[in-house]
């Protein structure tokens with residue numbers, strides 16, 4: 483793996499990407515609403531985001547797992563359109 487900004491191979495892989503929430507830290511997620519037009523209960527489907535950090539320049543490369551990406555695509559394609 484190479485840094486997309488500086489081409490370094492000095493990468494810290496698979497770090498958690500966190501946000502401070504009430505009660506402690508939570509992992510950031512990428513999500514899809516299955517019912518985006520609903521007033522409530524939008525049925526959010528989300529997968530964890532993880533990161534790879536370049537030690538040389540500090541650039542953070544975010545991604546989700548392959549299975550998570552596939553779930554998001556399925557959830558997006560089957561989400562209610564109206």
Ligand SMILES: [Zn+2]
Pocket residue numbers: 485486487488489490536537538539540541
């Ligand atoms: Zn870099």
